[in-house]
Amino acid sequence: MEVESTDSGRRRKAARRAWPRLRAGQVKHALLPLLGPVLLLLAWELLARSGWIKPILLPGPWPTLQTLAAGLAGGALMTDTLMTLMRTLQAFVIAAVLGLPLGVLLGSNVNAYRSVEFVIDFFRSTPASAMIPLFLLIFGVSDINKVAIAAFGALLIVIFNAAYGVMNARKQRIMAARVMGASRWRVFRDVLIWESLPQSFVGLRTAVSMALVVVVVAEMFIGSNNGLGYAVLNAQQVLNVRLMYAAILATGVLGYLLNIVFLLIERLIVHWNGR
Amino acid sequence: MAGQGSTAPLRRHYPGPPGTHITIRGLVKRFAGSALYDGFDLDIPKGQIMSVFGPNGCGKSTLINMIAGLIPIDGGEILFDGKTRQDTKIGYVFQNYREALFPWMRTLDNIAYPLVLQGWSKDRVRRRLDELIASFGIGFDLHRYPYELSGGQQQTASIMRALAPEPEVVLLDEPFSALDFEMTLFIREKLQQVFMDTGTTMILVSHDIEEAVYLADQVLLLTKRPTRIAEQVLYDEPRPRTVDTLSDAGFVAVKKRTLEIFQREVRR
Numbered sequence: 001m002e003v004e005s006t007d008s009g010r011r012r013k014a015a016r017r018a019w020p021r022l023r024a025g026q027v028k029h030a031l032l033p034l035l036g037p038v039l040l041l042l043a044w045e046l047l048a049r050s051g052w053i054k055p056i057l058l059p060g061p062w063p064t065l066q067t068l069a070a071g072l073a074g075g076a077l078m079t080d081t082l083m084t085l086m087r088t089l090q091a092f093v094i095a096a097v098l099g100l101p102l103g104v105l106l107g108s109n110v111n112a113y114r115s116v117e118f119v120i121d122f123f124r125s126t127p128a129s130a131m132i133p134l135f136l137l138i139f140g141v142s143d144i145n146k147v148a149i150a151a152f153g154a155l156l157i158v159i160f161n162a163a164y165g166v167m168n169a170r171k172q173r174i175m176a177a178r179v180m181g182a183s184r185w186r187v188f189r190d191v192l193i194w195e196s197l198p199q200s201f202v203g204l205r206t207a208v209s210m211a212l213v214v215v216v217v218a219e220m221f222i223g224s225n226n227g228l229g230y231a232v233l234n235a236q237q238v239l240n241v242r243l244m245y246a247a248i249l250a251t252g253v254l255g256y257l258l259n260i261v262f263l264l265i266e267r268l269i270v271h272w273n274g275r
Numbered sequence: 276m277a278g279q280g281s282t283a284p285l286r287r288h289y290p291g292p293p294g295t296h297i298t299i300r301g302l303v304k305r306f307a308g309s310a311l312y313d314g315f316d317l318d319i320p321k322g323q324i325m326s327v328f329g330p331n332g333c334g335k336s337t338l339i340n341m342i343a344g345l346i347p348i349d350g351g352e353i354l355f356d357g358k359t360r361q362d363t364k365i366g367y368v369f370q371n372y373r374e375a376l377f378p379w380m381r382t383l384d385n386i387a388y389p390l391v392l393q394g395w396s397k398d399r400v401r402r403r404l405d406e407l408i409a410s411f412g413i414g415f416d417l418h419r420y421p422y423e424l425s426g427g428q429q430q431t432a433s434i435m436r437a438l439a440p441e442p443e444v445v446l447l448d449e450p451f452s453a454l455d456f457e458m459t460l461f462i463r464e465k466l467q468q469v470f471m472d473t474g475t476t477m478i479l480v481s482h483d484i485e486e487a488v489y490l491a492d493q494v495l496l497l498t499k500r501p502t503r504i505a506e507q508v509l510y511d512e513p514r515p516r517t518v519d520t521l522s523d524a525g526f527v528a529v530k531k532r533t534l535e536i537f538q539r540e541v542r543r
Contacts, residue, residue, distance in 0.1 A: 172374040175345050179367040180389040180440075190388075194379045272378030275422040 059242045068246035077231060077243075081250050084215055084228040087143070088258070091150035091211040096204060099155045103162025103200070108192055113163050120160055128153030128214045132221060146218035146227075153214045154207035161203025165196030198273045201266040208258050216251055228254070291318030296356060296476045297342065297444065303350030304334070304341060310501045311337060315351070317495070317504065322474040326487035328533065329497030329505070330541045335480045338502075339446045342478065343367055355443060363444065366437030366475075370449040372429040376421040376436075382429075383417040386436045393440060407435050410472065411465060427458030431465065438469060447479045451486060463490065471514050484537070488530045489516060496536050498543070505540045508533050 041061045047053060048060040071077025106113045128149055135152075139145035169192055177191045219229025228251045235244035266273075291298045297319035304312040311334045319325055327335045340346040342353055344360040345367075355363040366389075369375035376385050383404065390400045408417070413435075415428050424432070430450060437445055450466075451459040467490060470477060481487040487494055488510055496505040510529045512520060520526050 170374045172369055172371060173377060176367065176369065176375045176377075177388075179343050179345060179365060180436075181364075181392050186392060191377070194377065197379075272420060272422055275378070 056239070056241060059245060063242055064245045064249070067242045068249050071243070071246055072250065077228075077246060077250055080226055080228050080231040080247070081254060083226045084212070084219065084251070085254060087147050087215045087219075087227065088150065088208065088212045088254075090147045091154055091215060092204075092208050094147070094151040095154035095158050095207050095211065099158030099203075099207070100162050100200060103159040103203070104166050104188075104193055104196055106159065107163035107166025107196060108188060110167065113167065120156055124156040124160055128210070129217045132218060136222065141223040145222055146215055146224070149218055150211040150214035154211040157207045157210055158200070158203045161206070162196055162200040165199030165203075166192050168199065169195035197270050201262075201270055201273075205259065205262045205266065208262055209255060212251070212255050212258065290357070294320050294322075296321035298354050299342075299351070300354075301351035302341070302348060302353065304337065304346075305349050313501045315502065315504075319476065319478065320493065321356075321476050323492040324470060324477040324479060324490050326479045326481050326491035326494045327497065328481060328484065328487045328494055328537065329502070330499050330537070333497045333499055333502045335497065336448050338497075339448060339478055339480055342444075343446050364440055364442040366440070366442035366445040368430075368433050368437045368445065368447040368450045370452055372426065372433045372453065373421075375433050376429060378420060378422050380420075381418050382421050382424060382432050385421060386417070386432055386439055389436060389440045403439060407439060410469070411435055425458075426454055427461060430454060430458070430462055434462070434466065434469075438473075438475070441473075441475075443476065445475050445477045447477065449480055449482060452482060459486075466490065467515060484530060484534055485521065488526065488533055489520065494529075494533050496533065496540065498540050506536050508536070 044058075044061045048055070048058050068077070072081065106116065131152065132149060135145050135149045139148055173191050173195060174187055177187045182190060215227070216229035216232075218224075219227035220233045224230045228247055231247040232244055232251070235241070235247055289298075289300070295318045297317075299315060299317040299319075302312045302315040302317075303310065327338060329335055337346060341348050343365055353360065376382070377388070380388065386407065387400050387404060390403060395403070411431065413431070415424060417432070421429050421432065430453070434450070447466075451462060454462065463486065466477075469475075470490075479487070479490055488508075491510055494508040494510065496508065497503070498505045508529060510526075512523070512525055516526075
C-alpha cells in the first residue's frame with residue numbers, strides 16, 4: 001500500500017517536472033517569430049540614441065510607434081489608410097473580375113494564349129508606374145486614375161497566372177472527366193477552373209500587393225489629398241519625420257495584413273493545395 | 276488476326292465469334308512517324324476479364340486509351356457490340372488515383388460525378404451510392420476529401436466511381452501498381468467480387484504476371500512494336516479464386532506458359 005502510494009507520488013512529481021519543461025519549450029517556439037521585430041526595434045533605438053544619424057532624419061521607434069497608434073486610432077492616418085485600402089481593393093476587384101475569366105479562357109485555348117503571350121509578358125514586365133503619365137492623359141488627375149492604373153498592373157498578373165493554372169492542369173483529371181462523358185463545357189466548368197485555382201490564387205495574392213504598390217505611388221504623384229502615399233510625401237515635405245515614418249509603417253501594416261487575409265482565404269478555398 | 280496494313284482499303288467491319296463484345300479492326304496508331312499499331316485486329320469477349328501483358332513500350336496503356344476514346348486512332352475501327360464509343364458507357368480506373376479523383380470534391384461527390392453528368396435525379400444517385408457502399412462494404416468516411424484518405428481507400432473510391440453508372444466495359448490501367456501489397460490483395464478481391472456480381476466486361480493492363488493471370492479469363496500477350504498479338508492464353512479456373520489458387524497446379528501452369536511467351540517476345 002505504502003509502496004504503491006510513494007510510487008504514484010513519484011510518478012506525479014515526475015509528471016509535474018515534465019509538464020513545465022514541455023510548456024517552456026512550446027512557449028519558446030511561439031516566441032521565436034517575435035525575435036526579429038524585437039531585434040529590429042532594438043537596433044533602431046540604439047541607432048537613434050547613438051547620435052550617428054540626426055534626429056531630424058531618424059526619430060526613435062517609440063515616438064514613431066506612438067504617432068502611428070494615435071494616427072490609426074481615429075487620426076488622419078486612419079482616413080489615409082482607409083482611402084488607400086479602398087482604392088487598392090477597387091483596383092483588385094476590377095483586375096480579378098476581368099482577369100480570372102479572361103485568363104482561364106486564354107489558358108484553355110493554347111493558340112489564343114500564344115497569340116497574346118508577348119503582349120501580356122511585355123506589359124507585365126513594364127513597371128506600372130512608368131505608365132502613370134499615359135494614364136494621366138486618359139483619365140486626368142482623378143481618383144479613377146489611381147484605381148485604373150493599379151487595376152491595369154494587377155490585371156496582367158491575374159491573367160497570366162490564371163492562364164498558366166489552366167495550361168498546367170493535370171492531364172489525367174481532364175481524361176478522367178472525358179471518359180465519364182463530360183462535354184467540353186463540363187470539363188471546363190468542373191475540372192479546368194478548379195485545376196487553375198491554386199495558381200490563380202498565387203496571381204490574386206501577387207496582384208493585391210501590386211495594386212497596393214501602384215496605388216501608393218499614384219497617391220504620391222497624381223494630385224491627391226488623402227491616402228498613405230500622400231501622407232508619406234506630405235509629411236516629408238513639411239519635415240514631419242515622425243509622421244512620415246508612421247505613414248511608411250502604416251503602408252507596411254496594410255500590405256502585411258492584406259497578404260495574411262488572402263492567404264487565409266486561399267487556404268479556405270483551395271483546401272487541397274499541396275496535399 | 277491478318278492485319279492488312281494502313282494502305283489497304285477499309286474493309287467491311289466483320290463481327291467476332293459469338294460472345295464477342297469489343298471488335299478492333301485494322302487499328303492503326305503512329306507515334307512520331309513510326310507505327311505502334313499497324314492493322315491490329317482483336318476480339319474482346321463479353322462478360323470476361325482480359326488481362327493485357329507485354330514488353331515495355333508495346334503500347335498496353337495506349338491500347339486501352341484508344342478503346343476508351345482518350346487517344347485518337349489513325350486508322351481502323353473499334354466497336355462495342357456494333358456500337359461506336361459515343362453510344363457506349365465506359366468506366367476507367369487510372370493507375371495514379373491521386374490525379375484521377377477531384378480533390379475539390381468530397382469522395383462521395385467524386386463517386387457520384389459520372390451519374391450527375393448523365394443527369395440522374397438526386398434520389399436515383401442516392402440509391403445507387405447506397406448500393407455501391409453496401410456492395411463494397413465501405414468502412415471509411417466518404418464525406419472526407421480524397422486527400423484525407425489512404426491510397427487504397429482512394430483507389431477503392433476510383434473503382435466505385437468507374438462502376439457507378441453501370442458501365443458496359445471497365446478499363447483498368449495498372450490499378451494496383453501504386454498500392455502496397457496489403458491494399459493490392461484487398462482491392463483485387465473487391466474487384467473479383469464485383470466482377471462475379473455484375474459480370475461486366477473488364478480489360479486489365481498489368482505488369483504483374485501473377486495478378487494478370489489470377490484475375491483473368493484470358494491473358495492477351497502482345498509483341499514488341501509494331502505491336503501484334505503474341506498469343507491469347509485462356510485460364511478457366513472458376514471463381515472465386517483464392518490465395519490457394521496461387522499455388523494450384525493449373526494456375527502455376529498458365530502462369531509459366533504466360534511467362535515463357537513473354538520472355539520469348541522480349542528476346543525477339
